[in-house]
Amino acid sequence: xxxxxxxxxxxxxxxxxxxxxxxxxxxxxxxxxxxxxxxxxxxxxxxxxxxxxxxxxxxxxxxxxxxxxxxxxxxxxxxxxxxxxxxxxxxxxxxxxxxxxxxxxxxxxxxxxxxxxxxxxxxxxxxxxxxxxxxxxxxxxxxxxxxxxxxxxxxxxxxxxxxxxxxxxxxxxxxxxxxxxxxxxxxxxxxxxxxxxxxxxxxxxxxxxxxxxxxxxxxxxxxxxxxxxxxxxxxxxxxxxxxxxxxxxxxxxxxxxxxxxxxxxxxxxxxxxxxxxxxxxxxxxxxxxxxxxxxxxxxxxxxxxxxxxxxxxxxxxxxxxxxxxxxxxxxxxxxxxxxxxxxxxxxxxxxxxxxxxxxxxxxxxxxxxxxxxxxxxxxxxxxxxxxxxxxxxxxxxxxxxxxxxxxxxxxxxxxxxxxxxxxxxxxxxxxxxxxxxxxxxxxxxxxxxxxxxxxxxxxxxxxxxxxxxxxxxxxxxxxxxxxxxxxxxxxxxxxxxxxxxxxxxxxxxxxxxxxxxxxxxxxxxxxxxxxxxxxxxxxxxxxxxxxxxxxxxxxxxxxxxxxxxxxxxxxxxxxxxxxxxxxxxxxxxxxxxxxxxxxxxxxxxxxxxxxxxxxxxxxxxxxxxxxxxxxxxxxxxxxxxxxxxxxxxxxxxxxxxxxxxxxxxxxxxxxxxxxxxxxxxxxxxxxxxxxxxxxxxxxxxxxxxxxxxxxxxxxxxxxxxxxxxxxxxxxxxxxxxxxxxxxxxxxxxxxxxxxxxxxxxxxxxxxxxxxxxxxxxxxxxxxxxxxx
Amino acid sequence: xxxxxxxxxxxxxxxxxxxxxxxxxxxxxxxxxxxxxxxxxxxxxxxxxxxxxxxxxxxxxxxxxxxxxxxxxxxxxxxxxxxxxxxxxxxxxxxxxxxxxxxxxxxxxxxxxxxxxxxxxxxxxxxxxxxxxxxxxxxxxxxxxxxxxxxxxxxxxxxxx
Numbered sequence: 012x013x014x015x016x017x018x019x020x021x022x023x024x025x026x027x028x029x030x031x032x033x034x035x036x037x038x039x040x041x042x043x044x045x046x047x048x049x050x051x052x053x054x055x056x057x058x059x060x061x062x063x064x065x066x067x068x069x070x071x072x073x074x075x076x077x078x079x080x081x082x083x084x085x086x087x088x089x090x091x092x093x094x095x096x097x098x099x100x101x102x103x104x105x106x107x108x109x110x111x112x113x114x115x116x117x118x119x120x121x122x123x124x125x126x127x128x129x130x131x132x133x134x135x136x137x138x139x140x141x142x143x144x145x146x147x148x149x150x151x152x153x154x155x156x157x158x159x160x161x162x163x164x165x166x167x168x169x170x171x172x173x174x175x176x177x178x179x180x181x182x183x184x185x186x187x188x189x190x191x192x193x194x195x196x197x198x199x200x201x202x203x204x205x206x207x208x209x210x211x212x213x214x215x216x217x218x219x220x221x222x223x224x225x226x227x228x229x230x231x232x233x234x235x236x237x238x239x240x241x242x243x244x245x246x247x248x249x250x251x252x253x254x255x256x257x258x259x260x261x262x263x264x265x266x267x268x269x270x271x272x273x274x275x276x277x278x279x280x281x282x283x284x285x286x287x288x289x290x291x292x293x294x295x296x297x298x299x300x301x302x303x304x305x306x307x308x309x310x311x312x313x314x315x316x317x318x319x320x321x322x323x324x325x326x327x328x329x330x331x332x333x334x335x336x337x338x339x340x341x342x343x344x345x346x347x348x349x350x351x352x353x354x355x356x357x358x359x360x361x362x363x364x365x366x367x368x369x370x371x372x373x374x375x376x377x378x379x380x381x382x383x384x385x386x387x388x389x390x391x392x393x394x395x396x397x398x399x400x401x402x403x404x405x406x407x408x409x410x411x412x413x414x415x416x417x418x419x420x421x422x423x424x425x426x427x428x429x430x431x432x433x434x435x436x437x438x439x440x441x442x443x444x445x446x447x448x449x450x451x452x453x454x455x456x457x458x459x460x461x462x463x464x465x466x467x468x469x470x471x472x473x474x475x476x477x478x479x480x481x482x483x484x485x486x487x488x489x490x491x492x493x494x495x496x497x498x499x500x501x502x503x504x505x506x507x508x509x510x511x512x513x514x515x516x517x518x519x520x521x522x523x524x525x526x527x528x529x530x531x532x533x534x535x536x537x538x539x540x541x542x543x544x545x546x547x548x549x550x551x552x553x554x555x556x557x558x559x560x561x562x563x564x565x566x567x568x569x570x571x572x573x574x575x576x577x578x579x580x581x582x583x584x585x586x587x588x589x590x591x592x593x594x595x596x597x598x599x600x601x602x603x604x605x606x607x608x609x610x611x612x613x614x615x616x617x618x619x620x621x622x623x624x625x626x627x628x629x630x631x632x633x634x635x636x637x638x639x640x641x642x643x644x645x646x647x648x649x650x651x652x653x654x655x656x657x658x659x660x661x662x663x664x665x666x667x668x669x670x671x672x673x674x675x676x677x678x679x680x681x682x683x684x685x686x687x688x689x690x691x692x693x694x695x696x697x698x699x700x701x702x703x704x705x706x707x708x709x710x711x712x713x714x715x716x717x718x719x720x721x722x723x724x725x726x727x728x729x730x731x732x733x734x735x736x737x738x739x740x741x742x743x744x745x746x747x748x749x750x751x752x753x754x755x756x757x758x759x760x761x762x763x764x765x766x767x768x769x770x771x772x773x774x775x776x777x778x779x780x781x782x783x784x785x786x787x788x789x790x791x792x793x794x795x796x797x798x799x
Numbered sequence: 800x801x802x803x804x805x806x807x808x809x810x811x812x813x814x815x816x817x818x819x820x821x822x823x824x825x826x827x828x829x830x831x832x833x834x835x836x837x838x839x840x841x842x843x844x845x846x847x848x849x850x851x852x853x854x855x856x857x858x859x860x861x862x863x864x865x866x867x868x869x870x871x872x873x874x875x876x877x878x879x880x881x882x883x884x885x886x887x888x889x890x891x892x893x894x895x896x897x898x899x900x901x902x903x904x905x906x907x908x909x910x911x912x913x914x915x916x917x918x919x920x921x922x923x924x925x926x927x928x929x930x931x932x933x934x935x936x937x938x939x940x941x942x943x944x945x946x947x948x949x950x951x952x953x954x955x956x957x958x959x960x
Contacts (some may be wrong), residue, residue: 528899732894
């Protein structure tokens, strides 16, 4: 079986690119040419000569008991090879990222709309679709538990998971909770110290990652009884860790290779079709491909937690913050996914990048019968930023201060303490980022003489010719952690091989890093070139043959896997130089590698690398761990919880059609400190992309869930920003090195997604005078809400 | 049924095509042209855009039977005959407009069509022309840069010939 061909492996071969660009340059992506030629093989492009198509039957109800499942009619459909239910699972029936609470196929109960119940493998996707429709399920439909009030009153409304089922409960339907108290907390005495107090209730809708490449992959049964899976994911090893017990295979027999990934943004952190495809392949003995349709993608992955938040801030007359009292309730949906870590982030970052002497915080994630929520770009910091930044504007208005000045007055900087008690021991240029955002030139005012309606709110719908349009400007700043926190031993592995190929020294970099589009493969080659003084670098396909790289999330891959590549390359360099010392007796202390040669700064070229290497390759593997962090104390939230912080400031300029409630973002400026830009072109691309997802959350993106049912599982109804909705995004990048990070770099991808949403809402408030305490801001809010 | 048509200048035929299959499915699964992508299969995202008789269409919305005896040109057909990248392809690579790249094939075809009818589009023209092609990674700024770059190169090329 293993001798048969799998098409679509072009990008799984080594990607070879010759370039002189090391770190700080912007060499082009090694996979760019394949992608523009249509030859890059995404996971949905995998093809095997006798493969079957897999498909799942999904529940139409958010909460139900399954009384019976009858697969007999489905099995009779010609071309159907297998129909499986949970009874066919050979191993453990549950999996999960942090808590193993999710059944691979529903067992007796349905906990969310779209939960997978049964699987079909057939010779054509249409055959599979027809067979899925012939599976008969008898349900006892139950009233779903969907609101905060219902979740917090299990005696009346019931449990999503019965208390005896899982040990993870804080209590009731609470999946996880984190409290935090710093300074004196928030007592009557502390309140009395404030001259002004502002409070607000804020709500964030459920956002979707909406990556373009649907969940997909190809599972191929192997002769040794194991399985090979070609898959789009964010973390190969954690997938395997969850899959192996369900498939009842030892981990080494579950081999994963990264197939091309069409975006991720957190939505691929959890298992989607991995286990399903492998179960079908195990059962049929044939390769099985699953490709989600777009609606199935909306059902099949976790979303950003919707949030309800209450914030209270007190300040002195001159604008100094005295206290913050915060409550953040995140709806985690049916299964835990990453909810515990999201709660930890919300609690520890939920006061914003400000020095606040007294803080009280309570963050929880609920179990409910709504869709499961987990990782999405910004991870718990996004929701909170809408709350605290809205509060900053409210406070500024109350004090009659400029909102940027108020923020700068309270901005944290290096040496300050987080409410977690952690001292910030690297640059935190919050006030400077705001200053730069404010000083960027503003776009020209609306030119009513030469109107192009395409640039107005409503755009091509031709709803306005300039009448009823009001412009507003808003500012924001946000804070995000980088890497995994709360005592997790976060590490990554890299293997670097140096050898002579075709008379040239060539470095090969092998990691399990998921390249999801962020450009990690480009940066790895840059690091290898920099450390080894070679031009040619090949990137080995990412797979489980090498140690874990951790997840492509938490803005951590360049920091963590980039750091591992650096360590491995340095080790290779040392080994090569040592070889030279042994052979030639060099005594110079200033030997390095450059331009394909071993050189001494004092003595010049010592020897070409090819001569020293000869026929022998140097092949070394290293792990990069970041400095240890600590778990937060459960009651006080104290602890050195985060390894690095990252900050971004934004200015949004909007035009609002106040009659129709339509918003056009005219410009969205971003200023971010990236420590060191290893690849400036990619850094700017990440910041602009992050800002655009924030724009989506501000004015259009929401999964509408009513009574636990998803109402808009399509790109027709779930709107993500188009090129017409997205304005110019000028980016100003600061490079203040973090002394604790490789090359001084700082994670980039998430900070703009945290910070940019509030700036847009602030700009709309500035234009309209409305309170706008819920995102996304919808036309009806703009035409019916009361002034703030 | 059997469907025969021209794909990127070459005659192709697909057998046993089910009547409900889309042109996108036939291209991807039957004739070995997976460059066009299947992101929504509802005509909303533009990732599957191809030329059909010279007009850009969402291939997910075209029934396979409709292409009988017609000409299809996909992203795979945008490269030069010698295999070098075409002008629009090169501009996307150079401008950093490719991140995950899943939207790229559709954007390339749509951009190619835009520059065919207007070699010097304004920014609003570009935004209008590409508004049917979703991108989730780039924030579109570098796509704007790529189209402007392709436009400039195309005009420079035309001026020199």
